[in-house]
Amino acid sequence: MACRTCRGRCPGVSGVAAIILAAGASRRMGSSKPMLPWDGTTLISWELAQLQDSCAEEILIVIGNRSEAVRRSLGEAAKYTVFNQRWPQGRATSLAAAARSMIERGLRPDAIVVQNVDQPTRADIVDHxxxxxxxxxAEIVQPSYRGKSGHPVVLAGALLEELAAVKEETLGLRAVVDSHPPRIIEMDDAVVRIDLDTPDLLAEARSILGIRG
Structure with a gap:
C-alpha cells in the first residue's frame, strides 16, 4: 500500500493500521451504507481505496449486517474483512473485534486510525x-472543523489493548478518548465533519467531496 507522498510510510511513522467500522444496520439511511453508490463504485470500496492511498499499512474492515453481500461487493478486497458476530450489540463490539484481530495476528502498529463507514475521509487527511x-x-489526535470535533480519530498503538476491551455499555471509543484527552487539530476542511446518517446528509456529503452517486 503506497502512500502518495512517502512511498508507504509517513515521516516518523512505523506500522500504521486503519480500521473501518462497517457492521451496522444502517437503519436511518434505509439501505446498506457500505454499498451506497459512491463516485462510480461503492462507499466501502472508495474508503478502502483512500486508505490504500494513505500511509496505512494494515487495513481491517469490520462487517456484520449483510456481511456476505458486503464481501461480494469488495471482490478480492474481501481479504481485509473481519466478521463481528456481535454487531447487533453496538459499534463498540466491532472496534473491539478489530483490535483483538490485530493482537491475535501479532500486529503492533504505532498508530491506529479508526474510521466509521458513514464518515468517509480522504487519504491526505489520514496522512496529516x-x-x-x-x-x-500525543496518545490521540482528533480533527475539528469550526470548533466541532470530527473524524477520523487516530490513536497511539500503545492503546491497542484498551481498544480490544471497549464495551458498548461503557461508551466504547468515547471512554478511551475521555481517558486520554486528544490533541485537537483544527482543520479548514468540512470533510472531517461528514456524517452519512440520512439520505439528505448523503447528498450534502457528496457535494462537499465533489462525489457523484
Missing part, C-alpha cells in the same frame, strides 16, 4: 493526522 500524532507525541 498520523503525522501530527507522531510529531506531537
Amino acid at each position: 493526522l498520523v503525522s501530527e500524532l507522531r510529531s506531537s507525541g
Whole structure:
C-alpha cells in the first residue's frame, strides 16, 4: 500500500493500521451504507481505496449486517474483512473485534486510525493526522472543523489493548478518548465533519467531496 507522498510510510511513522467500522444496520439511511453508490463504485470500496492511498499499512474492515453481500461487493478486497458476530450489540463490539484481530495476528502498529463507514475521509487527511500524532507525541489526535470535533480519530498503538476491551455499555471509543484527552487539530476542511446518517446528509456529503452517486 503506497502512500502518495512517502512511498508507504509517513515521516516518523512505523506500522500504521486503519480500521473501518462497517457492521451496522444502517437503519436511518434505509439501505446498506457500505454499498451506497459512491463516485462510480461503492462507499466501502472508495474508503478502502483512500486508505490504500494513505500511509496505512494494515487495513481491517469490520462487517456484520449483510456481511456476505458486503464481501461480494469488495471482490478480492474481501481479504481485509473481519466478521463481528456481535454487531447487533453496538459499534463498540466491532472496534473491539478489530483490535483483538490485530493482537491475535501479532500486529503492533504505532498508530491506529479508526474510521466509521458513514464518515468517509480522504487519504491526505489520514496522512496529516498520523503525522501530527507522531510529531506531537500525543496518545490521540482528533480533527475539528469550526470548533466541532470530527473524524477520523487516530490513536497511539500503545492503546491497542484498551481498544480490544471497549464495551458498548461503557461508551466504547468515547471512554478511551475521555481517558486520554486528544490533541485537537483544527482543520479548514468540512470533510472531517461528514456524517452519512440520512439520505439528505448523503447528498450534502457528496457535494462537499465533489462525489457523484
